[in-house]
Amino acid sequence: MYPITLKIEGKPCVVVGGGKIAFHKIGPLLEAKAVVTVVSPEIIPEIEYLYLDGKINVLQKEVQDDDYKNAFLIIAATNSPEVNAEIYDKTKDTKLINVVTDSEIGNFHIPATFTRGRLQISVATGGASPLLAQKIRDELKEKYDDTYEDYLEFLYEVRMKIKQSLLSKEEKQELYKEAIDEKYKHSIKERNQFLMHLGC
Numbered sequence: 001m002y003p004i005t006l007k008i009e010g011k012p013c014v015v016v017g018g019g020k021i022a023f024h025k026i027g028p029l030l031e032a033k034a035v036v037t038v039v040s041p042e043i044i045p046e047i048e049y050l051y052l053d054g055k056i057n058v059l060q061k062e063v064q065d066d067d068y069k070n071a072f073l074i075i076a077a078t079n080s081p082e083v084n085a086e087i088y089d090k091t092k093d094t095k096l097i098n099v100v101t102d103s104e105i106g107n108f109h110i111p112a113t114f115t116r117g118r119l120q121i122s123v124a125t126g127g128a129s130p131l132l133a134q135k136i137r138d139e140l141k142e143k144y145d146d147t148y149e150d151y152l153e154f155l156y157e158v159r160m161k162i163k164q165s166l167l168s169k170e171e172k173q174e175l176y177k178e179a180i181d182e183k184y185k186h187s188i189k190e191r192n193q194f195l196m197h198l199g200c
């Protein structure tokens with residue numbers, strides 16, 4: 001498995017199936033600002049509310065090839081392993097396709113994730129135990145609490161300033177290293193002094 005983070009803002013994403021697993025997978029797609037279409041003859045009320053709120057499109061029917069031919073990413077989330085496997089077979093060479101009923105197929109898995117602003121931590125077990133992934137994620141959530149949100153904004157600002165500066169490569173590298181010193185994690189005063197030192 002090859003780990004990446006995807007920019008899917010504005011990209012057409014198709015979720016096949018309208019049950020609770022489909023609903024669970026839709027949330028993170030919407031958070032990433034994807035354009036989501038659900039294809040399913042039946043949908044649970046939670047998905048219907050998203051539709052009524054104008055957050056997603058719904059095609060209330062059994063899936064056909066045409067429904068996902070323009071998709072950037074597909075989640076095959078029906079309760080039929082056969083239907084999901086057929087979608088996989090037809091798309092695996094050219095599209096991102098996740099299959100919720102079989103960890104052996106699909107060309108990507110969805111990891112257990114949490115975000116703290118710009119920090120995103122994901123845990124994957126290659127289909128061995130989604131529950132262990134969930135457990136490790138919850139442990140990391142405590143260590144990387146929401147104070148990381150501001151801290152990451154500070155680091156981002158610092159990095160943009162350093163990148164734009166006319167300093168040498170070596171000097172830049174020294175400053176990148178300095179920026180992740182513990183003291184900036186804990187002290188706003190230290191952060192401001194560092195930013196001032198960078199000329200902000």
Ligand SMILES: C[C@@]1(CC(=O)O)c2cc3[nH]c(cc4nc(cc5[nH]c(cc(n2)[C@H]1CCC(=O)O)[C@@](C)(CC(=O)O)[C@@H]5CCC(=O)O)C(CC(=O)O)=C4CCC(=O)O)c(CCC(=O)O)c3CC(=O)O
Nearest residue numbers: 100101102103109110111112124125126127128130133134
């Ligand atoms: C391969 C993968 C494909 C994919 O979906 O991408 C997949 C496949 C399957 N999951 C199954 C079951 C469960 N999955 C969960 C939970 C999560 N599953 C997630 C990912 C993945 N699940 C991918 C692998 C990721 C990896 O290994 O690291 C998480 C991490 C991410 C997310 O979904 O967001 C999310 C937790 C995160 C969160 O809570 O945020 C629970 C627990 C629960 O429900 O709380 C159970 C019940 C317990 C159990 O069975 O272990 C079954 C059997 C279905 C059946 O029995 O019919 C299959 C099919 C199979 O294994 O073949």
Ligand SMILES: NC(=O)C1=CN([C@@H]2O[C@H](COP(=O)(O)OP(=O)(O)OC[C@H]3O[C@@H](n4cnc5c(N)ncnc54)[C@H](O)[C@@H]3O)[C@@H](O)[C@H]2O)C=CC1
Nearest residue numbers: 017018019020021022039040041042062063078079100101
């Ligand atoms: N990957 C994961 O994280 C997990 C996966 N699962 C698996 O996910 C599957 C789906 O779970 P639920 O959402 O709870 O099932 P569900 O039974 O509530 O929903 C299935 C949905 O698929 C739709 N569907 C069936 N045939 C279709 C077709 N030909 N075209 C379009 N839509 C179709 C149905 O209308 C229904 O909306 C389960 O069978 C289970 O094996 C279960 C737990 C976790």
